[in-house]
Amino acid sequence: MNNILEETNNNNQIKTRQRVIDHGEVFTSEREVNAMLDLVKQETERIDSRFLEPACGTGNFLVEILKRKLNIVENRYSKNQLEYERYAILALSSIYGVEILKDNVQTCRDRLLGVFTHFYLNNYKKKIKSECLKAAEFILNRNILWGDALSLKTPDEKAEPIIFSEWSAVNGSMIKRRDYTMANLLVNQPMKGPNLFSDLGDKAFIPTPVADFPLINFLKLGEDDTSKL
Numbered sequence: 001m002n003n004i005l006e007e008t009n010n011n012n013q014i015k016t017r018q019r020v021i022d023h024g025e026v027f028t029s030e031r032e033v034n035a036m037l038d039l040v041k042q043e044t045e046r047i048d049s050r051f052l053e054p055a056c057g058t059g060n061f062l063v064e065i066l067k068r069k070l071n072i073v074e075n076r077y078s079k080n081q082l083e084y085e086r087y088a089i090l091a092l093s094s095i096y097g098v099e100i101l102k103d104n105v106q107t108c109r110d111r112l113l114g115v116f117t118h119f120y121l122n123n124y125k126k127k128i129k130s131e132c133l134k135a136a137e138f139i140l141n142r143n144i145l146w147g148d149a150l151s152l153k154t155p156d157e158k159a160e161p162i163i164f165s166e167w168s169a170v171n172g173s174m175i176k177r178r179d180y181t182m183a184n185l186l187v188n189q190p191m192k193g194p195n196l197f198s199d200l201g202d203k204a205f206i207p208t209p210v211a212d213f214p215l216i217n218f219l220k221l222g223e224d225d226t227s228k229l
C-alpha cells in the first residue's frame with residue numbers, strides 16, 4: 001500500500017530519471033505549494049498581484065495562484081459577467097512563467113487555461129464568450145514562455161531574448177500591452193533596496209519597453225493570435 005502511494009507521488013513529481021539528471025525536474029507537491037503560498041497569502045489573493053516563476057515546470061505554483069485569485073474574482077464579481085471577465089483576465093495576465101522544456105511550457109499553459117475555463121464555465125455555463133477564452137489563451141502564449149532563466153534567452157541557436165508583456169487595465173474594458181526584455185527588467189531590480197515598486201523615496205528604476213501597443217478591448221486580444229512557442 002505504501003509503495004503504491006509513493007509511486008503515485010513520484011509519478012506526480014518526476015517524469016523520468018533522465019529529466020531529473022538533465023534539468024533537475026522534480027515538481028513540487030500540492031501540499032508544499034500551498035504551504036509556501038500561504039507565506040504570502042495576501043498577495044496570492046490580490047487579483048492583480050504579479051507573480052513570475054523562472055523555472056515553472058508544468059505550473060504547480062502558478063495553477064494554485066490562479067485558483068486563489070479566481071476564487072476572489074468569483075466572490076466579488078460573479079453577479080456581473082463583464083466585470084467577472086475583466087477581473088478574471090486581469091488575474092491571469094499578472095501570472096508569468098519561464099521554463100526550459102517545451103513540453104512543460106505547453107502543459108503549463110494548458111493547465112492554466114483549464115483552470116480559467118473551469119471557473120468561467122462554472123459561473124456562466126452556456127453564456128461564456130469564445131472571445132474571452134481566446135483572450136486568455138493569447139495572454140498565456142505571451143506570459144508562459146520557453147526560455148532559459150539563467151541566460152534570459154531562448155535555449156536554441158537563435159538565443160533570442162526573453163520578452164514579457166505587461167498588461168494594464170485602462171478605462172474598464174481597455175487593456176494596454178507593453179513588452180520588455182526580461183534582462184532589462186532584472187538588471188536593476190535587486191531583491192533589496194531601490195526597485196520599480198519602491199515607494200520609500202528611493203531612486204526608482206523605470207525599464208524601457210521594446211514594444212508599445214495601442215489600447216485594445218480585452219475581448220479582442222485573441223483575434224489575431226500568431227504567438228508561438
Ligand SMILES: C[S@@+](CC[C@H](N)C(=O)[O-])C[C@H]1O[C@@H](n2cnc3c(N)ncnc32)[C@H](O)[C@@H]1O
Pocket residue numbers: 023024025026027028053054055056057058059060061098099100101104147148149150151
Ligand atoms: C525542480 S523543477 C520545479 C518545477 C516547478 N517550479 C515546481 O515547483 O513544480 C525545476 C524546473 O526548472 C526547469 N529548468 C531547469 N533549468 C532551467 C533554466 N535554466 N531555465 C528555465 N527552466 C529551467 C526544469 O525543466 C524543471 O521543470
